[in-house]
Amino acid sequence: MSKHKLILPVLFFLLSIPFSQVERTNAAERPNLISIVTDDQGRWAMGLYGNKQIHTPYMDQIGREGAVFTNAFVATPVCSPSRATFLSGRYPSEHKITDYISPDEAQSGSGLIAPTWPQVLQKNGYQTALIGKWHLGEQNQFHPHQRGFGHFMGFLSGGTRPMDPTLEINGQTLKRKGPLPDLLVNNAIEFLQQSKEKPFALCLHFRAPHLPYGPVPKEDSAHYLGMNIDVPVTKGSDPEQIRKWNKDYYASISSVDRNIGRLLKELDRLQLSHNTLVIFTSDHGYNNGRHGINTKGNGHWIAGGVRGPKRPNMWDTSIRVPLVMRWPRVIKPGSQFDDMVSNVDMFKFVLGALDIPQPEKQVLHGIDYSPLLFGKPVKNREEIFGQYDLHNNGLAYLRMIRTAQFKYVKHYRAKYMDELYDLKSDPDETKNLLKRRSLAKWQKTAASLDRQLLKWQKSIQDPILKPAYH
Numbered sequence: 001m002s003k004h005k006l007i008l009p010v011l012f013f014l015l016s017i018p019f020s021q022v023e024r025t026n027a028a029e030r031p032n033l034i035s036i037v038t039d040d041q042g043r044w045a046m047g048l049y050g051n052k053q054i055h056t057p058y059m060d061q062i063g064r065e066g067a068v069f070t071n072a073f074v075a076t077p078v079c080s081p082s083r084a085t086f087l088s089g090r091y092p093s094e095h096k097i098t099d100y101i102s103p104d105e106a107q108s109g110s111g112l113i114a115p116t117w118p119q120v121l122q123k124n125g126y127q128t129a130l131i132g133k134w135h136l137g138e139q140n141q142f143h144p145h146q147r148g149f150g151h152f153m154g155f156l157s158g159g160t161r162p163m164d165p166t167l168e169i170n171g172q173t174l175k176r177k178g179p180l181p182d183l184l185v186n187n188a189i190e191f192l193q194q195s196k197e198k199p200f201a202l203c204l205h206f207r208a209p210h211l212p213y214g215p216v217p218k219e220d221s222a223h224y225l226g227m228n229i230d231v232p233v234t235k236g237s238d239p240e241q242i243r244k245w246n247k248d249y250y251a252s253i254s255s256v257d258r259n260i261g262r263l264l265k266e267l268d269r270l271q272l273s274h275n276t277l278v279i280f281t282s283d284h285g286y287n288n289g290r291h292g293i294n295t296k297g298n299g300h301w302i303a304g305g306v307r308g309p310k311r312p313n314m315w316d317t318s319i320r321v322p323l324v325m326r327w328p329r330v331i332k333p334g335s336q337f338d339d340m341v342s343n344v345d346m347f348k349f350v351l352g353a354l355d356i357p358q359p360e361k362q363v364l365h366g367i368d369y370s371p372l373l374f375g376k377p378v379k380n381r382e383e384i385f386g387q388y389d390l391h392n393n394g395l396a397y398l399r400m401i402r403t404a405q406f407k408y409v410k411h412y413r414a415k416y417m418d419e420l421y422d423l424k425s426d427p428d429e430t431k432n433l434l435k436r437r438s439l440a441k442w443q444k445t446a447a448s449l450d451r452q453l454l455k456w457q458k459s460i461q462d463p464i465l466k467p468a469y470h
Contacts, residue, residue, distance in 0.1 A: 030199040031327070031354055032276040033121070034263070037086070037203070038256055039079060039133060039210040040296060041282035043072070045253055046322045053230060055223040055254045058261035059324065062280050066326030067335035067373065073402070074284045074343045076388045077297025077318035079158065080135050082283045082343060083205070087136075087147070088114035089347030089364040091387060091460050098389035099298070100158060101135060111137020115362060117347045118148030118201060124356050127195045130154065132184045132205035149203070153187045159207050162252070163215050179217055181208055185259040189266045196270050204263070209252035209286075211295070213245075220258060221251040234292035236303035242289035249288055277327040277353055281343070285318045291429075297388055312396035314386055314409050315429050319400075331373050340404070341369055342384045365460070385456045389464075397464055401453045408449035412464055420446050 043049050048060040048068060075085045080100045081092035092098045095114045118128045129151035130144045135158045137143075144152040153169050160166055165180045166173060169187075176183050188204050195202075214221070224247045231242040260280070267273045286296055293299035293311050297318045301308035323341070325331060341349075345366035351358055352370035369378050386400040397412035405424050411417040420433040420442055433442040457465055 029275050032199055033201040034276060034278045035203045036280045037205045038282045039207050040286045041209055042286035042317055043320045043322045054250045056257045058257050058264060059280055062278055062326045063324030065333050066331040067337060069323040069341055070338050071340045072321050072323035073319050073384055074321055075386045077284045077314055079283050084112045084136055086343045086346050087116040089344060089366055090114050093462055094460055099392050102392050106138040109139055111142030116148045117350045121201045122148050127198055127200040129191045130203045131188050133207045159210060181206060181255050181259045185262050188263055192266055206256050208256050209249050213248040213252040216251050216255040220255040223254055224250055232289045238305040241305050245288050274328045279325050281323045282321040285320050287317050290317045291315055298390055310394040312390045312398055314398055314400045337372050340381045340384050399453055401449050408446060
């Protein structure tokens with residue numbers, strides 16, 4: 001057979017493959033990944049999601065030049081269990097981190113044991129780094145170096161000072177001068193410069209805008225000087241107090257945003273932007289006055305300037321997060337995806353996006369929604385699930401199912417607190433249908449959702465179903 005006869009069938013075969021697929025499989029360079037995660041940033045605290053007062057041009061840039069996900073959620077509304085789910089693809093009760101890891105728990109041996117997607121990337125030739133917050137165990141066996149990160153610079157505990165922090169650098173505990181976000185991004189830029197010749201995966205995980213919000217550099221707080229911040233007002237709340245909280249909160253977010261801009265510019269300078277998937281999100285949402293509470297899923301009631309008892313919750317304000325991505329080689333600028341996605345998906349999503357096989361015989365939950373980036377549909381998701389076991393300074397056991405129309409939250413040991421919201425007519429979740437005169441009308445809906453919730457709980461062997469919890 002002549003060479004020409006061999007070439008023609010091969011040429012026709014290649015022409016039959018969609019361009020995006022050819023680009024994925026035959027690219028000269030393997031794609032890079034940067035995962036940027038803030039701490040305590042609600043979806044509402046970002047310009048691209050409609051906040052006209054906050055200054056987040058670089059977070060917004062990622063979404064404008066790539067894709068915006070409008071329905072991104074987390075499986076739990078506090079940091080340690082959410083970050084563990086993000087890295088492991090498992091729910092909190094499965095990796096036995098169901099509330100933030102307290103200093104006592106860290107000392108006694110709590111930490112992330114489950115395999116992580118950075119470990120898979122590392123085995124597939126990626127240079128991996130975690131810069132910033134860990135909060136998934138402080139003993140040696142839980143160190144980021146043992147969980148898939150070749151490079152670590154940051155802090156193992158839940159937090160450090162926002163200015164002049166104490167950090168682990170090259171295995172030493174050192175105090176450094178300057179704003180924490182700037183110091184983290186300085187190190188991230190060094191990592192990019194040292195890693196540019198090989199595929200890399202950088203996890204840049206900030207502690208901001210977690211309390212305390214400041215101090216921050218004046219250039220970040222200056223955006224809000226003299227601004228009358230719009231705030232949610234609930235009965236008995238102190239608007240001026242909430243306004244002050246939100247102004248400081250915004251400034252903290254802007255300090256992160258400015259540094260994201262520095263990182264994006266360095267990617268451009270190194271000519272790495274085209275083939276780097278940049279993901280920006282948060283570990284969970286936030287309230288700051290919404291629903292009459294401060295902070296997140298373990299927030300306190302606030303009234304008259306006084307902090308009241310805890311209000312464990314899974315309102316959307318606590319579990320809905322910003323999620324934007326940029327990958328010029330793949331994602332069409334201005335893309336918007338309304339599919340419901342969860343941080344439990346991240347393991348499968350990352351491997352799918354980078355065209356790395358999923359590990360065999362490893363229990364993983366969630367879905368791989370990376371085909372969306374390549375212009376392909378994914379199966380419509382009917383519901384997402386969540387859980388939160390509060391045990392630090394309180395006690396509560398929450399399980400949640402959320403569909404496009406309804407959210408049902410089951411409070412174990414406190415059935416009188418069960419919640420049902422019609423998200424179509426009440427997107428702000430102000431009317432618990434299980435507490436109103438129309439209760440009888442919604443009992444069938446609640447029962448149906450409860451059955452679906454129970455089926456999911458059994459699938460993950462939820463320990464709350466064991467008699468010892470009742």
